Amino acid sequence: MTAQPANRQRLHAAIALLSLALWLCGAAAESWTPLHAWLHGGSIPDNDDCAIVLIAHGKIDLVDYVVRVPVPTVWVELTPRIIVSEFSPAIAFLPPGRAPPASV
Numbered sequence: 001m002t003a004q005p006a007n008r009q010r011l012h013a014a015i016a017l018l019s020l021a022l023w024l025c026g027a028a029a030e031s032w033t034p035l036h037a038w039l040h041g042g043s044i045p046d047n048d049d050c051a052i053v054l055i056a057h058g059k060i061d062l063v064d065y066v067v068r069v070p071v072p073t074v075w076v077e078l079t080p081r082i083i084v085s086e087f088s089p090a091i092a093f094l095p096p097g098r099a100p101p102a103s104v
Contacts, residue, residue, distance in 0.1 A: 030056045 029036045029052045036052055037044050054060055 026052055026055065 029039055033044070039052075040048070040050070
């Protein structure tokens with residue numbers, strides 16, 4: 001059962017390294033024009049709207065997402081138990097010889 005956390009940890013590390021490599025490649029292409037041109041196939045077009053240009057010029061709009069958490073609508077009805085106890089001397093109402101012995 002210890003193999004799953006180790007595999008998950010390796011997967012997270014691999015995704016982190018891939019994300020870092022992608023970011024470093026974008027940062028290098030932003031600062032080094034020949035790499036940017038190579039990524040476009042040889043020359044940079046005039047109306048270049050690729051991710052590297054947008055990041056370099058700060059033209060990224062971040063959107064705030066409002067996520068509503070659904071509230072479960074489960075009705076639970078609780079009925080309280082009412083326990084009533086009263087003293088009832090049942091010995092007095094039984095015929096002679098039919099009641100338990102009276103304790104003094």
